[in-house]
Amino acid sequence: MPNSLAIEVSDLHRSFGDTKAVQGVSFEAEQGEIFSLLGPNGAGKTTTISMLSCLLRPDEGDAYIMGHSIKDDQMGVKSVLGVVPQEIALYEDLTARENLTFWGKMYGLRGADLKKRVDEVLDIIGLSDRAKERVSKYSGGMKRRVNIGVALLHKPKVIYMDEPTVGIDPQSRRNILDSVVALKDQGMTVLYTTHYMEEAQELSKHIAIMDHGKMIASGTHNELVKLVGQQTRINLTLDVSANLVQDAWESVDGVSQVIAENGTITVLVKDSNESLPLLFESASRHSARITSIDIMEPNLETVFLHLTGRALRD
Amino acid sequence: MKILDIALKDMLRSFRSFFAVVFMFIVPLLVTGMFYFMFGNIADGGEFNLPRTKVIIANLDEGGPKFQVDTDNIPGGESADSMGDLIVSIMESEEMSALIAPTYAESAEIARKAVDSQDAQVAIIIPADFSDEFADIYGKAAIEFYQDPTLTLGPGIMRSIMNRFMDGMSGVKIALTLFLEDAPPEDAALVGQVVQQYLHLSLAQEDDIETELLDVRTPTNAQENKAEQSENLLLSIISPIMGGMMVFYAFFTGSSTAQSILKEEEEFTLQRIFTTPTSQTTILGGKLLAVFMTVSVQVTVLLIAARLLFNIEWGALPSVILAALGIIFSASSFGIFLNSFLKDSKQGGVLFGGLLTITGMIGMIGALAGDSPVARKLSNSVSLFVPQGWALRGLTQAMSGAEISALLITALVLLAWSTAFFAIGTWRFTKRFA
Numbered sequence: 001m002p003n004s005l006a007i008e009v010s011d012l013h014r015s016f017g018d019t020k021a022v023q024g025v026s027f028e029a030e031q032g033e034i035f036s037l038l039g040p041n042g043a044g045k046t047t048t049i050s051m052l053s054c055l056l057r058p059d060e061g062d063a064y065i066m067g068h069s070i071k072d073d074q075m076g077v078k079s080v081l082g083v084v085p086q087e088i089a090l091y092e093d094l095t096a097r098e099n100l101t102f103w104g105k106m107y108g109l110r111g112a113d114l115k116k117r118v119d120e121v122l123d124i125i126g127l128s129d130r131a132k133e134r135v136s137k138y139s140g141g142m143k144r145r146v147n148i149g150v151a152l153l154h155k156p157k158v159i160y161m162d163e164p165t166v167g168i169d170p171q172s173r174r175n176i177l178d179s180v181v182a183l184k185d186q187g188m189t190v191l192y193t194t195h196y197m198e199e200a201q202e203l204s205k206h207i208a209i210m211d212h213g214k215m216i217a218s219g220t221h222n223e224l225v226k227l228v229g230q231q232t233r234i235n236l237t238l239d240v241s242a243n244l245v246q247d248a249w250e251s252v253d254g255v256s257q258v259i260a261e262n263g264t265i266t267v268l269v270k271d272s273n274e275s276l277p278l279l280f281e282s283a284s285r286h287s288a289r290i291t292s293i294d295i296m297e298p299n300l301e302t303v304f305l306h307l308t309g310r311a312l313r314d
Numbered sequence: 315m316k317i318l319d320i321a322l323k324d325m326l327r328s329f330r331s332f333f334a335v336v337f338m339f340i341v342p343l344l345v346t347g348m349f350y351f352m353f354g355n356i357a358d359g360g361e362f363n364l365p366r367t368k369v370i371i372a373n374l375d376e377g378g379p380k381f382q383v384d385t386d387n388i389p390g391g392e393s394a395d396s397m398g399d400l401i402v403s404i405m406e407s408e409e410m411s412a413l414i415a416p417t418y419a420e421s422a423e424i425a426r427k428a429v430d431s432q433d434a435q436v437a438i439i440i441p442a443d444f445s446d447e448f449a450d451i452y453g454k455a456a457i458e459f460y461q462d463p464t465l466t467l468g469p470g471i472m473r474s475i476m477n478r479f480m481d482g483m484s485g486v487k488i489a490l491t492l493f494l495e496d497a498p499p500e501d502a503a504l505v506g507q508v509v510q511q512y513l514h515l516s517l518a519q520e521d522d523i524e525t526e527l528l529d530v531r532t533p534t535n536a537q538e539n540k541a542e543q544s545e546n547l548l549l550s551i552i553s554p555i556m557g558g559m560m561v562f563y564a565f566f567t568g569s570s571t572a573q574s575i576l577k578e579e580e581e582f583t584l585q586r587i588f589t590t591p592t593s594q595t596t597i598l599g600g601k602l603l604a605v606f607m608t609v610s611v612q613v614t615v616l617l618i619a620a621r622l623l624f625n626i627e628w629g630a631l632p633s634v635i636l637a638a639l640g641i642i643f644s645a646s647s648f649g650i651f652l653n654s655f656l657k658d659s660k661q662g663g664v665l666f667g668g669l670l671t672i673t674g675m676i677g678m679i680g681a682l683a684g685d686s687p688v689a690r691k692l693s694n695s696v697s698l699f700v701p702q703g704w705a706l707r708g709l710t711q712a713m714s715g716a717e718i719s720a721l722l723i724t725a726l727v728l729l730a731w732s733t734a735f736f737a738i739g740t741w742r743f744t745k746r747f748a
Contacts, residue, residue, distance in 0.1 A: 053589045078591040089582040091323070093330050105319045106590040150586075 006031040006158050006189035007052070011061035014047055021047040023213045024061070029191060029206065031157075034184050036200035037193040038300060039210035040310075045193040046086060048210070049162050052191070053083050066157050079108075082151030086162040086193075088143045089150075092136035096127050096146050099135060100153060107154035117153055124179075125149040141172025148179065158189045165199065177203065197300040209304060216307050225298050228306040231256060234267045234276070235294040244286050252278045259309060266305065316592050320600025321607055324574055328608050338567050338612045342559035343619055349552045350624050366415040367468030370434035371405060372425035373398040373418070375444040397448050397455070398440040401479065405438075413471055426460050436461045436472045448487065455483075549626060556620045557709045558678040560613060561702050564641050567612050568649030569662075569670055571605045575743060576659045588747070598743055602736075605646045613638050629712035636721050637708035640728035644701040647732040650739035654746075677702025701731045 007029040014022040022044045029035035037045045050056040052063055054074040062069055068076030090099050100118045109117055122128040125145040135143060144164060151159055161180065165173045180203055183190055194200055200207050201221055208218040217224055238245065242260035249267060250258045254275040257268040269275040272295050283290055296302065304310070328334050375398025405416045417434065419425035425437035439458035447453035459476060461469035578584035578601075587597050617638060620626045628634045652665055677700045697703030708724040 055585055055588055075591050075593075078589060081589065083586065083589040085582055085586060087582040089586040091327060091581075091583060093327050094323075098326075102319065102323050103586075103590070105316065106587055106592050108591060110315075 004030050005064075006033075007035065007063065007065055007191060009048075009052065009061075009063040012048060012051055012058045012063060013060035014051055014056060014058050021213050022051070022058075025208075025210070025213075025215050026061075027206075027208045027215065027218055029189055031189050032184060032187050033205050034180060034190040034192055034203045036204035036207045037191065037210055038195070038197065038200040038207055038304075039193075040195050040304075042212075043195075043210040044213035045195075045210055046162055047213075049083075049160050049191070049193060052077075053081065053160060054078060079154075080157045082154065082156035082159040084148050084151045084159065084161040084164050086164075086166060088140075088147050090135050090143060090146055093134060095132050095134050096122065096138070096149075097131040099146060100149060103150040104153045109154060117155075121149045121152050124152065126175075139172075141168045141175070144168055144172060144176060145179075148176065152183075156188065158191065159183060160191045160193075162193050163195065164192075165194070165196065197304070201300055207300065209300070209307070211304070211308050217303065221300070224300060224303045228268070228298055228302050229270075231268045231270060231298055231302060231306070232272045233296040233298070233302045233305065234269060234272055234279075235292075235296070236265045236267065236279070236290055237263060237292045238265065238283065238288045239291050240286075240288045245283055245288050248282045248286060249279060252282055254278070257306070257309075259305065261310075268302070268306065316596050317600040317603060320587075320597060321603035324571070324601065324604030325608050325611070327574070328571055328604075329611075334567070334570060337563060337570070338608075339615060339619070342556070342563045342616055343623065345559050346552055346556040346620065346624060349555050350548070353548050353551055365468070366411075366413060367436060367472055368434045369405065369414045369416045369436045369438060369472060370419050370425045370428045371402060371416055372420070372422050372437065372439045373402050374422065374442045375399065375440045376442045377445045396445040397483075398444050401438070401440060401457070404479065410475075413475075422458065429460050429462055432462060434462075435465050435468045438472070438476065448483065455487075549624075552624055553626050553713055554710065556616075556624065556626055557706055557713065560616045560620075561641055561645075561706045561709065562674040562678060563616075564609050564613055564645040564705075565648055565670060565674055565702055566666065568605055568609050568645035568647075569652055569665060570649070571608045572602075572646070572649035572653040572739075573656075573659055573662050573665075574604070575601050576653060576656055576662070580659060584747075594744070594747060598740065598747070602646075602650060602740065605649055606642060609642045609646050609649075613641055627713065628709075629715055630717065632718045633712035633716055633721055636718055636725050637705075637712040640708040640721075640725050641705045643732040644705050644728045644735075647735035647739065648701055650743070651735035652739075654739040654742035673700040674702050676700045677704075677706055679703075701728065701735075704728050704731065 005028050007027075009025060009027050012022050012025045013020070025044070025048055027035070027037075037048065039045050047056065051058045052065065052070060054070050054077055057071070062071050064070075065077045066080045068080065070077050091102070094102070097118060100121055101114060104114045104118055119128070122131050125148065127142060127145060127149075130138075130142075135146060138146070148161070148164060151161075164176055164180075168176075177199065180190055180192060190203075192200070192203060204221075206218070206220060207224060209216050209224070217227060242263070242265045246258050246260050246265065249255055249265070252275060254270045255267055256270070257266075259266045267275070267279065276293070280290060328338075375396040377396035377398075402416075402418075404410065405414060410416075417428075419428060419437070422437075422439040425434070425439055428434040429437045437458075437460035439460060441447075441456070441458070443453075444455050444457065448455035457476060457480070459473060461472075575584070575598075578587075584597075588594070617628055617634065621628065629637075652669065653662075656662060656665065677697050679697045698707065704724055704727050708721055708728065711721050711724060
């Protein structure tokens with residue numbers, strides 16, 4: 001394994017009964033980069049993280065974290081790893097300081113080193129002045145910050161962050177995204193899972209898109225966008241059922257794909273300026289009236305839509 | 315070290331839980347306390363709280379020439395010129411003041427009316443010839459005792475006092491009889507001196523002459539004996555209850571603390587610990603150690619608190635320690651065993667509401683059913699089908715003063731239960747988190 005790679009995942013498989021949660025996932029992340037795993041709920045991201053955290057043993061395949069095998073050297077993996085789980089995994093009846101102290105001990109810190117590091121982490125997450133309050137009294141955003149702080153205690157070389165911004169307010173979300181970038185700037189490798197396309201796009205150099213347990217695309221943002229060409233995505237709503245126009249719109253010049261979902265029609269076109277008048281004309285012929293239009297330049301959402309036929313948020 | 319860190323963290327969480335603390339300490343002591351106060355007034359620190367009996371005395375005794383006693387030797391004071399005065403002075407003594415509240419009537423009729431109108435509970439009517447009859451060898455000295463027929467306790471005490479007095483005077487009467495049988499008639503005038511001599515001789519060594527004469531302390535002695543008996547009765551009631559409560563709630567704590575394994579899994583903190591460089595053995599070991607430590611603290615606190623609050627005698631220290639260890643190990647391992655079969659903590663309701671309560675009640679049959687032969691039979695048979703029964707048996711043996719050797723069989727049985735529970739429980743948890 002080359003020294004520049006922090007994470008090297010090779011053909012991971014994991015099933016739960018008849019359900020194949022992860023099927024042949026492979027990717028590599030370089031040291032000091034933020035690598036995003038992007039995919040909707042149920043795509044297999046958390047199962048992949050669980051295997052890379054040594055919580056689940058893969059049925060097949062292996063992965064190396066800073067050179068330590070998740071199969072053969074689990075303690076080695078855990079010693080270089082910090083995990084921020086999707087859930088708030090804290091003791092709510094303990095204070096922030098008590099939580100950090102306990103978790104620090106679990107990472108092998110003791111005595112003065114532990115106290116010093118707890119103080120540092122409280123400072124990093126901005127909770128020094130409220131360290132003596134029980135976590136149960138914190139807001140969701142503050143809990144998220146402590147949740148992240150726990151993973152930083154032993155200064156890990158690699159951090160997994162499993163959808164850390166789920167269910168929090170925009171301000172806390174902004175703080176977390178900033179802190180992820182700060183971790184990268186400190187030389188840590190971050191494996192970041194999310195189903196928010198814009199987070200992956202903002203944070204990561206490399207992105208892997210997962211769906212139904214499989215990795216369907218991987219690369220830089222530009223490389224992924226190129227997969228769908230220069231197509232523009234147009235979201236429209238009609239005053240009638242979308243089925244009335246769907247077939248007609250698929251035959252409009254410049255339209256490559258028409259997807260009707262939840263009352264909204266998504267149309268992928270090469271040039272919106274050319275296609276939109278034709279779409280209006282076609283709608284009029286079918287006695288349908290377009291009530292709203294949202295034009296989006298190619299992005300990861302478009303890529304996912306192109307590759308799966310479904311919107312990423314679903 | 316990490317194993318202790320995990321255990322201490324779990325203990326801290328347990329003792330911060332209001333719910334847990336209530337069921338660990340407050341409820342067992344509260345239930346026992348209820349019984350203590352329910353039955354405690356019979357002892358109440360060894361003092362009677364009986365109301366003073368209202369006694370009205372009609373002292374009509376006129377004394378007599380045959381009754382010439384040096385008043386210095388008459389118990390009760392200097393004003394006793396007759397046997398009637400002697401009785402009155404006794405009634406007015408300090409020792410009697412806690413028991414009776416005497417008032418006086420000028421005639422027997424007034425005294426009886428006072429009782430009839432319930433102004434007094436007892437009337438003591440001393441006839442005019444009481445001293446004369448007492449001094450006469452053939453005389454019959456009698457006091458009229460008139461009481462409210464609806465009352466028993468107060469008049470009963472008074473009757474006891476008067477009987478005691480009259481018994482004491484009977485000794486004097488016998489002495490007089492013997493003296494006068496052989497004495498010439500003119501010596502009858504010496505009756506007073508004979509009484510004086512009798513009193514002098516019989517009371518010479520007594521500091522508390524009233525006590526000797528009337529045995530005024532009889533009610534007090536009875537009170538002390540009764541208080542002692544009441545205290546013993548109280549302890550015999552609440553000691554097994556406290557023991558039963560301790561066993562029941564120790565098993566409750568064992569199960570609820572062991573449930574933290576399931577709760578931590580649901581809170582995702584257990585999985586997070588598994589992502590740290592900490593072995594599975596250490597993690598599970600810490601969780602299990604927390605159960606033992608928490609139950610240990612609970613049992614120790616309850617033993618000490620019950621001793622201090624209710625004065626419960628737990629027995630010889632080595633026996634108590636062995637019995638306590640039996641409770642701790644069986645309660646902890648039983649909790650681990652039961653929780654290992656649960657899918658999640660929601661099923662804990664079934665555990666606590668059902669299995670734990672039922673087995674706990676079976677184990678406590680002996681403590682709940684009292685001291686009847688049926689209860690003893692049940693506690694020696696049915697209750698021993700569950701670990702709580704054996705745990706309570708050990709504690710009961712220690713309380714009854716059994717030596718440590720007598721507890722060995724119970725301890726060995728509990729050890730066997732505990733080993734089996736612990737082995738199965740840890741095996742299942744290890745398999746679950748493998």
